[in-house]
Amino acid sequence: MKLPGGIVLTCFFAAFAFLPAGGQDIYAGRYKAVLTSAPRMVPTPKTPDGALAGNGDIGLTLSGTPDKLTFYIGKNDFWRAYPVYPGGGIAHPGGLTIFINDLKGASYYAEEVLDKAVIRGKFNKDKLQVTLNAWVAATRNMVVAEFTASQSCEIKLNLWSRQGNTSVNDSGSHNDIYWVTRSFENTPLLEWPCRIAMAMKIIGGTISTDRSIKLLRNQKITVVLMVYTSFDKKNWKEAAIDEAAVLTNDTIEKARLEHGNWWRQFWSRSNVQIGDPFLEKYYYASQYLFASATRAGKFAPGLWGSFVTRDSTAWGGDYHLNYNYQAPYWASYSSNHIDLADNFDQPLLDYMEKGEKHARSLLAINGIYYPVGIGPHALVTTRWPLTPDEMEARYATRENTIDSGYKFLGQKINAVFSVGNMLMRFYSTYDEYYLRKVYPYMLECANFWEEYLKFEDGRYVIYMDHFNEIMPNLRNKGVWRDKLGDFNSTLSLGLVKMLFKGMIDAAGFLKMDTNRVEKWQHIVTHLSKFPVAALNGRLSLKNMERGPQNTEPLPVGLNRVAIHGLILPGGVAGPKTDSGFNKILLGDVQHWKDKIKNDGEWGNTLGNGIETSFPGAVRVGYDADSIIKYLTARLKVEPLPNLYIVQSGGGIETLAAVPLTINEMLLQSYEGVIRIFPDWNHNRDAAFTALRAYGAFVISSSIKKGTIEYVKLLSEKGRPCIMENPWPGKKVQLVRDDKKAEIAEGDTFRFQTKENETIELSVI
Numbered sequence: 001m002k003l004p005g006g007i008v009l010t011c012f013f014a015a016f017a018f019l020p021a022g023g024q025d026i027y028a029g030r031y032k033a034v035l036t037s038a039p040r041m042v043p044t045p046k047t048p049d050g051a052l053a054g055n056g057d058i059g060l061t062l063s064g065t066p067d068k069l070t071f072y073i074g075k076n077d078f079w080r081a082y083p084v085y086p087g088g089g090i091a092h093p094g095g096l097t098i099f100i101n102d103l104k105g106a107s108y109y110a111e112e113v114l115d116k117a118v119i120r121g122k123f124n125k126d127k128l129q130v131t132l133n134a135w136v137a138a139t140r141n142m143v144v145a146e147f148t149a150s151q152s153c154e155i156k157l158n159l160w161s162r163q164g165n166t167s168v169n170d171s172g173s174h175n176d177i178y179w180v181t182r183s184f185e186n187t188p189l190l191e192w193p194c195r196i197a198m199a200m201k202i203i204g205g206t207i208s209t210d211r212s213i214k215l216l217r218n219q220k221i222t223v224v225l226m227v228y229t230s231f232d233k234k235n236w237k238e239a240a241i242d243e244a245a246v247l248t249n250d251t252i253e254k255a256r257l258e259h260g261n262w263w264r265q266f267w268s269r270s271n272v273q274i275g276d277p278f279l280e281k282y283y284y285a286s287q288y289l290f291a292s293a294t295r296a297g298k299f300a301p302g303l304w305g306s307f308v309t310r311d312s313t314a315w316g317g318d319y320h321l322n323y324n325y326q327a328p329y330w331a332s333y334s335s336n337h338i339d340l341a342d343n344f345d346q347p348l349l350d351y352m353e354k355g356e357k358h359a360r361s362l363l364a365i366n367g368i369y370y371p372v373g374i375g376p377h378a379l380v381t382t383r384w385p386l387t388p389d390e391m392e393a394r395y396a397t398r399e400n401t402i403d404s405g406y407k408f409l410g411q412k413i414n415a416v417f418s419v420g421n422m423l424m425r426f427y428s429t430y431d432e433y434y435l436r437k438v439y440p441y442m443l444e445c446a447n448f449w450e451e452y453l454k455f456e457d458g459r460y461v462i463y464m465d466h467f468n469e470i471m472p473n474l475r476n477k478g479v480w481r482d483k484l485g486d487f488n489s490t491l492s493l494g495l496v497k498m499l500f501k502g503m504i505d506a507a508g509f510l511k512m513d514t515n516r517v518e519k520w521q522h523i524v525t526h527l528s529k530f531p532v533a534a535l536n537g538r539l540s541l542k543n544m545e546r547g548p549q550n551t552e553p554l555p556v557g558l559n560r561v562a563i564h565g566l567i568l569p570g571g572v573a574g575p576k577t578d579s580g581f582n583k584i585l586l587g588d589v590q591h592w593k594d595k596i597k598n599d600g601e602w603g604n605t606l607g608n609g610i611e612t613s614f615p616g617a618v619r620v621g622y623d624a625d626s627i628i629k630y631l632t633a634r635l636k637v638e639p640l641p642n643l644y645i646v647q648s649g650g651g652i653e654t655l656a657a658v659p660l661t662i663n664e665m666l667l668q669s670y671e672g673v674i675r676i677f678p679d680w681n682h683n684r685d686a687a688f689t690a691l692r693a694y695g696a697f698v699i700s701s702s703i704k705k706g707t708i709e710y711v712k713l714l715s716e717k718g719r720p721c722i723m724e725n726p727w728p729g730k731k732v733q734l735v736r737d738d739k740k741a742e743i744a745e746g747d748t749f750r751f752q753t754k755e756n757e758t759i760e761l762s763v764i
Contacts, residue, residue: 026267028284029115031277035641038065038108042072043092043309047651049640051110051119052307055136056295056340058227059306060143062110062134066103066123071096071134071145073198074308077231077299079375080165080184081191083383087165089316089375090302092309093182093196094161096145096225102128102153112642114288117263127151136292137255138262141232141240143225144252155213157223159200165311177201177244181237189386191379195230197237199244203252222252231299266291270336271689272662279628282635283662285643286655287335290328293652296342299376301328304651307644315650318373318381319347321414322469323564324650326421327611330568331659333428334667336692341425345438348418350378352441355415359448362403367448368441370415371406372469382407395471397478410470410484412452413492416445416499420569423502426509427670427694430717435506443513446503446520449496453523460527465492467543467561485548488528490541494565497572500524530566530573532584539584557588560609563616575621576671586620599633608649610634611657618664618679625681631661667701669693673748676726682706695719697753701726711761715753722750727763735760 039050042063050072051062059074072095082088106125110132113120121132129150136143147155161169161180166187171180178200185193202213203222213221226244228236274280293305302308302317303324319325332340355368363369373382384400384407385391391400408414422438425431453460467489472478486492500520507513507520531542533555540555541562547553558566566573566585575582596602603613614631618624635658638646645654666688668675674693680686680703687702696717702709708726715721725732725747732744734751736759743764744751753759 026115026264027271027273028267028288029113031114031281031284033112033114033285033641033643035110036108037641039063042070045310045312045314046304047640047644047646048072048307048309049642049644051112051121052289052292052642052644053112053117053119053134053136054292054306055138055140056291056293056301057298057306058136058141058143059293059308060119060134060136061307061309062119062121063309064097066106066108066125066130067100069098069100069121069132071098071143072307072309073143073225073227074306075196075227075229076293076301076306077194077229077376078182078196079194079379080167080311081194081375081377081379082184082187082189083191083380084385085316085318085381086312089318089381090304090308090313091165091167091182091184091194091311092162093227094159094180094198096200096223097158097160098145098147099156099158100130100153103130106130112285112288114284115263115267116260117288117292128153135256135259138259140255140258141227142255143227144255145223147221147223148219155221157200157202159198159225161196161198162311174241175245177241179237179241179244192377193230195236197228197240199226199240200224201226201244201247203247203249222249224252266337270691272666272687272691274662274666274686275684276628278632278635279658279662282643282645282658286331286645286658287337289644290332290652290655291337291340293655294328294340294343296339298343300325300343300347301652302375303653315373316375316381318375320373320650321370321417322372322409322411323417323612324653326418326569327650327653328656329421330424330611330615331656331663333424334663334692335659336690336698338425338429338692341421344418344421345441347374347376348415349438349441350376351380352444354378354380356444358406362408363452365448365451366444367446367451368415368444369408369412369448371403372409372411372414373407380406392478394474395478396474396476397472399472399478402472407471410464410466410486412448412465413495415441416449416495417564417569419445419499419502420495420571423498423505423571424569426502426506428692428696430509430696430719432510435510439506439510439512442499442503442506445499446516449499450519450523453496455526458526460523462488462492462496462528465489467491483548485546485550486544487547487550488531488545489565490530490543490562491565493528493530494562494570494572497524497527498565498570500527501572530581538587540588541584557591558585558616558620559604560612560616563609563612567616567619568612571670574619574671576673582620586622589617589620589622592617599630600637602630602634605634606637606647608647608653610645610647611653611655611660614657614661615664618661619668619670621679624665624679627661627665627679631658663688663691667691667693667699669695669697672722674699674721674723676701676708676711676724677703678724682708695721697721708763713753713759713761715755715757715759718753718755718757720750720752722748723761724748726761731764732761733764735762 041049053060061072064070080091110121118135134145161182168183183195226240233239293301359369388398466486472480531545535555689700698714700712734741
């Protein structure tokens with residue numbers, strides 16, 4: 001599209017010398033994503049394949065060929081607050097297109113520099129080389145793109161906003177500032193308005209009357225976009241234009257310094273080295289991409305993070321609550337990036353009033369009951385189509401009033417699923433302020449399940465909460481009610497047990513609701529056992545105790561959905577919790593290989609679940625070398641050059657897969673016992689620095705030539721520490737704040753700590 005943002009640049013540049021991929025003081029600087037051909041999947045309703053950058057609020061996706069480069073701008077707080085998708089959900093603001101006709105047919109090279117969080121590009125044709133350095137300022141609502149060239153060329157910049165989908169668009173110029181806006185407002189069923197402005201300034205040349213720029217040799221052109229929504233500032237449009245107007249080279253350099261400092265601090269919080277460059281590259285790329293997609297004080301990212309390149313992304317790009325919304329954060333806790341999870345809770349808290357209404361009106365009980373998908377500011381994104389005709393076209397039935405028009409999909413666990421993340425953060429930090437913030441939400445989940453559970457024959461049972469989503473669709477020709485009837489779903493049993501175990505811990509820590517702890521403990525103790533049955537001469541897990549019409553489903557073994565309830569985020573099963581039951585789960589994982597044609601299919605994660613199945617296998621104790629082999633093979637299935645891991649289902653959840661798997665192999669604590677290199681081949685050298693463990697401990701260690709060299713522990717909250725002996729059969733010397741202290745021994749030992757105390761352990 002052609003808007004008043006279009007200008008022509010004529011330039012005479014010196015070639016830009018590429019800097020190294022990153023300083024070796026930051027380990028992540030060893031790695032970068034390299035793209036040697038133009039992206040093919042931009043725009044897309046799912047995961048883009050272009051080079052990516054972001055500041056946790058604004059996302060930048062580079063697309064296009066060298067003669068028509070396009071930056072797609074995404075923004076986590078730019079939504080069309082409409083209750084049905086497609087149409088509703090996160091929306092695309094627009095972008096910036098750079099036309100360089102002299103580069104038609106040029107070679108393509110771009111890279112994501114992980115440690116510095118920049119996109120660098122180099123495009124060559126004959127004697128012309130144009131280079132690009134682009135970044136999203138870590139501390140400002142600013143996008144910067146710097147261009148240089150080896151000889152004269154003509155560049156035209158076109159700033160544009162996405163059109164359609166009921167939006168109101170505008171554009172214009174003010175002095176040397178070009179701006180565009182896009183708004184959603186005053187349309188039926190819109191729950192709240194949302195508006196965005198992007199204002200562009202060019203630094204480094206003089207704009208002539210025909211809007212061309214002549215640049216002398218060795219000059220650089222810097223294109224800066226200021227981006228604000230109506231959630232950022234009330235005067236969102238004026239702020240973007242006014243702040244763009246006063247930009248100078250000094251402003252850019254200050255922003256660059258702040259940007260570099262933010263990312264250096266980010267990378268300093270933890271570190272792993274496992275002697276496997278391929279997995280390390282994905283480990284740090286996943287950390288980079290997630291940090292680019294989420295940030296404290298900003299809206300939480302939806303399914304595709306801030307890398308949105310069109311409206312009507314898959315599933316509305318919403319907060320899908322039956323694992324997709326929760327999963328991207330799972331590696332942040334152990335990676336010591338707690339701040340990346342600061343925005344997780346707010347959408348859940350905002351929806352509580354509506355969740356209480358759903359519970360009362362649909363189930364006639366107290367507590368909160370959430371549909372499968374929500375958005376920010378109490379937005380519901382998952383209404384059934386609003387007319388019977390639309391319903392029939394998409395779901396093969398005219399019945400669009402199921403559950404009063406909301407998609408619950410037969411599942412009651414959508415609200416309690418998020419308690420898993422809340423507990424993971426609480427156990428990792430023992431932060432009282434945080435727990436008080438989320439405790440009301442957890443309590444309403446407990447209120448719901450206290451009433452929903454049935455006590456029969458000496459045990460608590462769960463009716464009509466389904467292991468899988470149950471809904472009409474085109475495949476089943478709209479016939480779906482015969483699929484209802486799950487009894488004691490493994491997913492439900494696990495998450496409910498997690499909830500009440502967590503409530504007992506939380507109430508005890510806060511000294512609240514002590515009169516209810518006895519009831520909660522009774523539920524934990526008397527909740528139905530997880531269903532298992534004989535399969536080929538061994539015991540194997542069942543998805544549910546009984547299915548529809550009281551059928552007896554066959555055991556299918558541990559799978560990603562069951563892992564959610566039992567292991568992650570459930571955390572109610574494992575080798576320390578119940579070694580006998582864990583043996584059954586481990587046996588199931590050992591038989592995953594029987595169901596695959598090639599190593600890349602192991603764990604059945606091509607659709608969904610790479611962030612679940614691999615760390616789940618680690619937690620039950622599956623062979624470490626096999627996990628590395630299968631994980632490597634899975635990452636090589638349909639790889640994207642930007643190092644974003646793809647699957648057919650959700651998006652940024654995959655960014656937890658490699659960090660969480662590796663972290664769990666090196667350090668575990670989720671069962672209340674710290675274990676150093678618990679699922680690692682001790683003949684492979686490895687080290688980690690400042691990984692976070694339950695109990696608010698920050699731990700470092702290394703293993704070399706089969707021997708754990710040391711264990712260093714910082715106790716943030718002075719809690720008692722239970723640790724599995726890193727040196728079995730040996731005595732362990734504790735050194736507290738550089739002074740020799742007690743000696744510990746035994747297979748597992750316990751020792752007290754003080755707040756902010758540093759303790760080093762070594763073998764005697």
